[in-house]
Amino acid sequence: MRREDLASRLSDVEQRLRLRAPDEVMQLDRLGSLHASRLSFVRSLVRQMARQRWQISTTRFELDAEGHGVAIYRLQTPQARYHGVIFSQPLDDAARSDRVIAEAWDVTFGVVEGDVDDSLLEQMAANVPLQEAGRQHPRLLVLSRANRSLRNFAAFLDALCAGRQPDPAWLTRVGYLYRTTAVYGNGKFGIADFDRLKHNPDFQRPFSTQMLAVYLLRHFSIEQIEHMARARAPGSAVAMAAPLRRYLGIGNSTGLGMAPFLINHPQLIQRWVESREKALAQVSGQVPGEPERQRLVALVARAERHLAQTVTEDSEQSARNRETASALPAVRAWLEQVPLAEELWQELIDWSRQTLSLEAQELIHTLLLELYPEIVDPFEDQMGVEEGLELTPDMPLVRLKQLIETHYDWALRHDFGDPEERYWFWYRSVEKEEPRLGVRDVEPGADRELKLAIAPRVADTHGVIDDFLSAHPRALVVEFLIHHPRHKDIIRRIQSMAETPFGEIRANLWAREMKPMHLLRTKLSFFGASRFDPKSDRWVRITLFQGAPLVEELNAEPSDLIDFDDWSFPLEPDQDAAGTLKEADAQPRQHAGANS
Amino acid sequence: MKVSYNELQGLCRKAFQAMGFEDGDASDAADMVAWMQLYELGGLAALGRGLDFLLADQGERPPELVYSDGDLAVLDSHGASVLKSSTLALELGFAKARARGLAVIKIRHCHNRQLIMGYLARLAGRGMNVTAFWRNAQAPDGEARTAGAEQAAATPLIEQVVGFRAGSSVPEIRVYAVHEVPEENEPNDGVTLIMANHVDLLPSLRSEYQLDLLARHQESDLLACRERAMQQGIEVDDGLWAQLKALATRLLVESTEASRSGAGAGTHDND
Numbered sequence: 001m002r003r004e005d006l007a008s009r010l011s012d013v014e015q016r017l018r019l020r021a022p023d024e025v026m027q028l029d030r031l032g033s034l035h036a037s038r039l040s041f042v043r044s045l046v047r048q049m050a051r052q053r054w055q056i057s058t059t060r061f062e063l064d065a066e067g068h069g070v071a072i073y074r075l076q077t078p079q080a081r082y083h084g085v086i087f088s089q090p091l092d093d094a095a096r097s098d099r100v101i102a103e104a105w106d107v108t109f110g111v112v113e114g115d116v117d118d119s120l121l122e123q124m125a126a127n128v129p130l131q132e133a134g135r136q137h138p139r140l141l142v143l144s145r146a147n148r149s150l151r152n153f154a155a156f157l158d159a160l161c162a163g164r165q166p167d168p169a170w171l172t173r174v175g176y177l178y179r180t181t182a183v184y185g186n187g188k189f190g191i192a193d194f195d196r197l198k199h200n201p202d203f204q205r206p207f208s209t210q211m212l213a214v215y216l217l218r219h220f221s222i223e224q225i226e227h228m229a230r231a232r233a234p235g236s237a238v239a240m241a242a243p244l245r246r247y248l249g250i251g252n253s254t255g256l257g258m259a260p261f262l263i264n265h266p267q268l269i270q271r272w273v274e275s276r277e278k279a280l281a282q283v284s285g286q287v288p289g290e291p292e293r294q295r296l297v298a299l300v301a302r303a304e305r306h307l308a309q310t311v312t313e314d315s316e317q318s319a320r321n322r323e324t325a326s327a328l329p330a331v332r333a334w335l336e337q338v339p340l341a342e343e344l345w346q347e348l349i350d351w352s353r354q355t356l357s358l359e360a361q362e363l364i365h366t367l368l369l370e371l372y373p374e375i376v377d378p379f380e381d382q383m384g385v386e387e388g389l390e391l392t393p394d395m396p397l398v399r400l401k402q403l404i405e406t407h408y409d410w411a412l413r414h415d416f417g418d419p420e421e422r423y424w425f426w427y428r429s430v431e432k433e434e435p436r437l438g439v440r441d442v443e444p445g446a447d448r449e450l451k452l453a454i455a456p457r458v459a460d461t462h463g464v465i466d467d468f469l470s471a472h473p474r475a476l477v478v479e480f481l482i483h484h485p486r487h488k489d490i491i492r493r494i495q496s497m498a499e500t501p502f503g504e505i506r507a508n509l510w511a512r513e514m515k516p517m518h519l520l521r522t523k524l525s526f527f528g529a530s531r532f533d534p535k536s537d538r539w540v541r542i543t544l545f546q547g548a549p550l551v552e553e554l555n556a557e558p559s560d561l562i563d564f565d566d567w568s569f570p571l572e573p574d575q576d577a578a579g580t581l582k583e584a585d586a587q588p589r590q591h592a593g594a595n596s
Numbered sequence: 597m598k599v600s601y602n603e604l605q606g607l608c609r610k611a612f613q614a615m616g617f618e619d620g621d622a623s624d625a626a627d628m629v630a631w632m633q634l635y636e637l638g639g640l641a642a643l644g645r646g647l648d649f650l651l652a653d654q655g656e657r658p659p660e661l662v663y664s665d666g667d668l669a670v671l672d673s674h675g676a677s678v679l680k681s682s683t684l685a686l687e688l689g690f691a692k693a694r695a696r697g698l699a700v701i702k703i704r705h706c707h708n709r710q711l712i713m714g715y716l717a718r719l720a721g722r723g724m725n726v727t728a729f730w731r732n733a734q735a736p737d738g739e740a741r742t743a744g745a746e747q748a749a750a751t752p753l754i755e756q757v758v759g760f761r762a763g764s765s766v767p768e769i770r771v772y773a774v775h776e777v778p779e780e781n782e783p784n785d786g787v788t789l790i791m792a793n794h795v796d797l798l799p800s801l802r803s804e805y806q807l808d809l810l811a812r813h814q815e816s817d818l819l820a821c822r823e824r825a826m827q828q829g830i831e832v833d834d835g836l837w838a839q840l841k842a843l844a845t846r847l848l849v850e851s852t853e854a855s856r857s858g859a860g861a862g863t864h865d866n867d
Contacts, residue, residue, distance in 0.1 A: 098865040101856075135597060138829035150866050187600030195601065196826045253865070390722060394691035429855060430848040436855050445849030451619055478687045485658055485684060489620030 007372045010285045018281035018346070022501035023410065025277060031505060032518025033320075033358035036568065037366040038373070039276055040528030042544055043565065044380040045211045049554055050564050052078050056219065056551045063088065065231035067224045070125070072116060073216050077202045082141070083112045084216035085121070087129050088224065096147050098181045098253035098539075101431045103133070105145035107178065107220075111213045113139050113192065131182075132189055132432060140191040141203070142213040146178040149251065153177050153225070156240075160229035163236040165581055171247050172572045173311050175531050175543035177221040179251025183210045206268060206384050207527065214544050218250045219551045241581040242550070243573035249546030252529070255539040256435045259426070259519045262505060263452045266493065267387045270503030272526050275379040277502065282375045283368045284346045292371050293340060297332050299367045299569075304328040305584075306530075306569035314534040324360040331356075331364065366568075373562065389496040391488070393478035397469055400477055400491065404462050407498040410506040411455035412462060423512035426450040437516065437538070453509040457490045530569070546570045597837065598829030605630040607837075608643075610844035615650060617680060624715060625679035631714030633830055635766065636821040637813070639711065643679075644836045646708040650677055659685060662704070667696040673706035678787070682712050686789065690719050693791035704786040712787060713758055713767065719791070720760035720767075727759040727797040730787045732771070753777050754810065757799035766818035770799040771811040 010018070024030065036042070048054075055076045063069035073084040086109040095104045108129045112120065120137060127134030131145055152170050156177065159166040185207065186194040197203045203212075222245050229237035240248075262269060286292075307325040312318050334351065341347065345368060352361045369376045405412070414421045424437050427445040440446050451457060464487065468480050477495075481488055497503045505522070507514060517537050524532070529542035547570025549558070558564040571584035599607075608626035617625060632639025659681045663670040669688055673681040685703050692699035709730050716726045732754040752773035760767045790797055801807060849855070 093866050096866050138598060138600065138827065147865060187602030190598060190600055190603065190829060193601045193826060388721075390718070391687055393687035394694045427849045428847065429851050430845065431851045431856070433848060436849075438849070438855060443852070443855065445855075448847050448849055476691055478684065478691045482659070482661055482684050482688065485621070486618045487620075488684070489618065489623065492620065 007286055007375050009375055010282050014285060015278055015281045018284050019277055020280070023506065025273060026410075026502060026504060026506040028505055028507035028514065028518045028522075030358050030362070031273075031522040032515065033362045034522060034525035035359075035363050035366040036525055036528040036530055037276065037369050038376060038565070038568070039279060039369065039380055039383070040526055041205065041207045041211050041383075042215075042528030042548065043568070044205060044383075045208050045215065046548055046554075046567075047377070047380075047561070047565050048208075050549070050558055050561055053557050055555055056216070057555075058223070059083070061223065061227070063224060063227055065228065066090070067228045070121075071220055071223070072121075073219065075111075075212070075216075079200065079202050081114060082202075082212075083114075083116045084213065084220075085110055085112060085116060085124055085128070086217065086220050087125065089129060091147070093150075096150075098147060098179065098541075099255070100182060100257060100434050102181065104129075105131070105181070106148045107217070108145040109213065109217060109220075110136070110140045110144070110191070111142040111209055111216070112137075113141055113196075134189065136188075136190040138190060138192050141197070141209040142183060142185050143189060143191050144180050144183040144210070144213050144217070146180045146217060146250070148178055149174050149176060156225055157228055157232070160226065160240065161233035161237050163233075163238050165238070165241050165244060165575070165579055168244055168247055168573045168575060168581065171244070171249075171546075172309050174251070175247070175249045175546045176218075176251040177225060177248065178217060179253050179541065180214060180217070181253050182257075183213060183252075185210050204384060205380065206272075211527070211544070214250050214252075215548070218248065218545050218548075221250070222248065222550075241573075243581045243583045245550055246547060246567075246583070247570060247573055249530075249543040249548070251541055251543055252524075253539065253541050254520055254524065256426075256437060256516055256520075258523050259516060260435055260450065260452060262519055262523055263454065263509070265387060266497050266503035267385050267389070267500065269505070270497070270500045271383050271385045273502035274500075275382045276369075278382075279369055279376040279379045280349075280365050283372050284349055286345060286372055286375070287342045288340060288344045288371075290340065293335060293344070295371060296367060297335050299370055300328050300332050300335070300364075302571065303363060303367060303569045304332075305571055309572055310531055312531075312533040317532060317534050320357065320359050323357050324363055327356050327360045328363075331360075370566075370568065373565070389492045391477070391492045392495045393476065393481070395477045395495065397465060397475045397477055397480050398473065400495065401462065401465050401469065403498040404458060404465075404494060407501065408458045408462075408494060408504070410504075411458035411508075414455060414459065414508045414511070416456045416459060416508075416510070420512045421508060422456070422510045424510050424514065426452045426509065440510075451489075454490070454493070454504060455508045456510060458494065461487045461490050461494075597832060597834050599832050599837070600829060601630060601634055601825060604633060604640075604830055604832065607840050607844060610847055611840040612679070614843045614846035616654065621680055621683070624683050625711075627718070628679060628711045628714030631717055632711060633832070634822055634825050635813075635818045636825075637710075637713065637769075637818075639714070640832055640836055642708060642710045644833065646677055646679075646711075647836075647839070649707060650679070653677065653680075659703070661688075664688075667692050667699045668701075669699070670702045670704065672704045675705050675707060675785075677708040678703070678706050678712045679708055681706060682787075683715055686712075686715055686719060689789055689791045690722070690724055693724060693793055697794065698790070698792045701789045701791070702786055703789070706785065706787060709785075709787050710756075713769075716758065716760050716767065716789075717765060720762055720764055723762045723793075725760065725762045725792045725795060725797050727757065727790045727799070728787055729755070729757050729789075731755050731784045752808070759796075759798040761796050761798060761815075762793075764815060766815045766822075767813070768798045768815060769811065769813040770801055770809065772801065773808040773810055775806045775808070 057074045059074045060072040068088050071086045075082040088107045091106045110128050156166045203209045226239050307321050352364045425440050425446045429436050438445050531543040533541045547567040573581045574584050575581050605626050608629050609622050612622035612625045629639040629643050657674050660672045662672050671685045689699045689701035719726050754773050756771045758767045758769050
C-alpha cells in the first residue's frame with residue numbers, strides 16, 4: 001500500500017477544531033523556536049523543480065585560476081527560460097563585511113527572466129557588482145551578493161589540490177563556502193516587481209526566485225572551487241565527492257534588517273503561519289499505522305544527530321540545541337512504548353507541550369509534517385497573498401472597540417508608561433538605511449522612530465476610541481477618524497487583520513526583554529534555514545540547502561520524488577579509514593507506508 | 597531613469613513621512629502618486645508641481661466637515677493637497693454610499709486634484725462605483741467677463757471626469773475643453789464625487805455645448821500601460837527622484853559607534 005493511501009484529509013470543520021490557539025502560536029518566543037519544515041521555501045522549490053523536471057545547464061564559465069570572472073547558468077522550466085549570472089571578483093580582506101553597509105563582495109549575482117544577450121550582460125557587469133549603488137535592469141528577478149567563508153574555502157582548496165577529500169567536519173562547523181549577505185527581490189534598486197511574476201507559475205510562491213538564486217550560487221561554489229583546484233594543481237586535483245557536495249549549503253548572514261518585513265507584511269505572515277498550523281492540524285488527526293510510527297522514530301533519530309552536530313558559539317543557542325537533542329531519546333522511547341492509538345499524534349503533541357522545551361515541541365511538529373506529504377504539501381500553494389490593508393469606514397466604532405478587545409487583547413496587556421516596557425525604539429540608520437535598535441531617552445533618533453511596535457499603537461488608539469465613544473456612542477469609524485486622523489493607519493490594520501489571527505506577532509517590540517533574534521528566526525525558519533548560529537542577540541548566520549539534491553541529480557530527472565525530497569536535518573557524511581566519503585546513515589531510512 | 601513600482605511607492609512613502617505626513621497619510625499619498633505613474637498619467641509630474649506647495653504647507657488644520665446628512669457631505673480642505681486631505685472625505689462618501697446606495701461628496705479648496713485618482717481606484721477595488729469631476733482651469737476671472745465672449749472662448753474651461761466601475765483597477769477618463777464659459781464663473785478649486793453601490797457612473801460625452809476632447813483614456817489603454825511598466829520599469833525624472841531621496845533621508849538617524857556595533861555582523865568578516 002502506498003503511503004498516501006493511508007492518509008485522508010480532515011474536513012474543514014475538524015481542521016478548524018484542531019488548530020492551535022493564536023495566543024499560543026504567535027508568541028514571539030515560540031515563533032523564535034520554529035524549525036524549517038517541508039513547507040519551507042527551499043523545500044517547496046526543490047520539490048517543484050523535481051516535479052516539473054527543471055533543467056540547469058552552464059552556458060558560460062569564464063573564470064581565471066583564482067576563480068574570478070563570469071559564470072552563467074541556464075534554467076529551463078516547462079514554461080520559460082531564466083539565467084543566473086554570477087560575477088566573481090577579487091576582494092580585499094579589509095573590505096569583506098557581512099553587513100548591509102559593505103560596498104564590495106566576493107561574488108555578486110542575479111537571476112534574469114529570459115535570455116542574456118551581450119548588451120544585458122554589459123549592463124549587468126556595470127551594475128550588479130555595485131548592488132544597491134547600481135541601477136539594476138527590470139528583467140532581473142533577484143539581486144544578491146555573497147562572501148567567502150575564508151577558512152572553509154582555503155581548507156577545501158588545499159585538500160582538493162592535494163588530491164584528497166576535505167574533512168566534512170569543516171562543513172559541520174560552517175556549512176558552506178559562501179554566505180549571502182542580502183538577497184533582494186520585488187523591485188529593489190530597479191529589478192522586477194514581484195507583481196511581474198503574478199501570473200508566472202514558475203515563481204508564484206513568496207521568495208521562490210530568491211531561493212533559486214541561492215541554489216544556483218551553491219552549484220557555482222562547487223564548480224568554482226573545483227575549477228580553482230584544477231588550475232592550481234592540474235596533476236593532482238580531485239573533484240569533491242558527491243556526499244560532501246550534498247552536505248555543502250549556502251550561508252546567510254542576517255541582522256535586524258529582517259524585522260521590519262515581519263511587521264509590515266502581516267497578511268503574508270498570516271498565510272505562512274496559518275498554512276503550517278492547518279497542515280499540523282490535519283496531521284494531528286491522522287490515524288497512524290506502524291510504518292508511520294517507525295518513520296517518525298527514524299526522523300527523530302536523524303534530527304537528534306543533526307542537532308548534536310550543530311555547532312554554535314552562542315551559549316544560549318547551544319543550550320537550546322543540547323536541551324532539544326537530549327529530550328529526543330525520550331520522545332523515541334515514548335513513541336515506541338505507547339499503544340498505537342487513533343489519536344497518537346494529538347497525544348504526542350499534547351505530551352510534548354507539557355514536557356518539552358519550545359524548540360523541542362516545534363521540532364516534533366516539523367517532523368510530524370514529514371509523515372504526510374499528500375496532505376501537507378498542498379498548503380505550500382497557500383503561502384502567497386495579494387496584500388492590502390483596507391479601511392471599513394462604515395463600521396460602528398463600538399464594534400471596532402470590541403474587535404480590539406477580542407483580537408488585540410494581547411496588545412492591551414502592557415503598561416507602556418513603564419520604562420521597561422518602552423525601552424527600545426526602532427529606527428533606520430543613515431548607513432544604507434540599516435534598521436537598528438536604540439535605547440529610548442539615551443540614544444538619538446527616537447523622534448524618527450520606525451513604528452514597528454504594534455502593541456503600543458493599538459493600546460493608544462483603544463484609549464482614544466474609548467473617550468470618543470463616551471461622547472459619541474453611535475459614531476462610525478470614519479467619523480472618529482475625521483476627528484482623529486492620525487489613527488487611520490493602525491485602524492486599517494486592525495480592521496484588516498482582526499479575522500486573520502496568525503498575522504500579528506503578539507509581543508511588545510519596545511520591551512527591554514524582547515529578543516530580536518526570535519523575529520529573525522521566525523522568518524528564516526520559513527525560508528528553510530538550518531544550523532541556526534546567533535552571533536549576538538541581533539544577528540545570526542544560518543545555512544540554506546545543506547543536504548539538498550545537487551544540480552546533476554535534478555538534471556537526471558529523479559523518478560522517486562519522495563526520496564528526492566527527503567533531505568531535512570542533513571548529517572555529516574561518514575569517512576572511512578581510506579578517506580572515502582559516504583552518506584551518513586543515522587537509522588535505516590524506512591518510509592512509512594512503503595510497499596509492505 | 598527607470599525604477600520599479602515598489603521602489604517608487606517606497607520612496608514616495610518615505611518622502612511623505614519626512615514631510616510630516618502621518619504614517620497612514622504617507623502610505624496613501626505614496627500609493628496615489630505611484631498609481632498615477634504606473635498608468636502613465638503623470639503622477640510624479642503632478643507631485644513635482646505640487647512639491648514646493650506641500651513643503652511649504654506645514655499647516656496642521658485638518659479638513660473640516662462643513663455639512664453632512666445621510667447621503668451628502670461637504671468638506672473644506674482649506675487649500676491643502678488632496679494627498680494629505682482627501683482620503684477620509686472619500687471614506688466618508690464610501691460609508692454613506694454603502695448605507696444609502698448613492699452619495700455625493702464635495703471637497704472644497706483642495707490642491708493637486710489630479711492625484712485623487714489613485715485613491716478612487718482603491719475604493720473601486722472595494723466594490724464601489726466612483727466618479728469624480730473637477731474643472732482644471734478656467735478663464736481668469738475678471739478679464740474674461742470684461743473682455744467679452746470672444747476672448748473667453750480663447751481661454752477655454754477644462755473639465756475632467758474620472759469614472760471607475762466597481763471592482764475595476766482602472767478608470768475611464770475624459771478631459772475636455774468647454775468653449776462657452778457660463779456666466780456664473782466663480783473660482784472652483786474643489787472636487788465633486790459621486791459614489792454608487794449598484795450602478796456604473798462612467799463618463800460618456802453627450803453635450804449640446806461645443807466640446808474639444810483633450811484626452812480620453814480607456815480602461816484597456818491603461819491596462820497596457822501597467823503591463824509596460826511591469827516589463828520595462830517606470831520612467832522617472834532624475835531631478836525629482838533625487839529630490840525625493842534627499843527628503844527621505846530626513847527620517848534616517850545619524851550613526852554612532854554604539855549603534856553600528858549593535859545592529860549586525862562585524863565590519864570585517866574574514867572568517
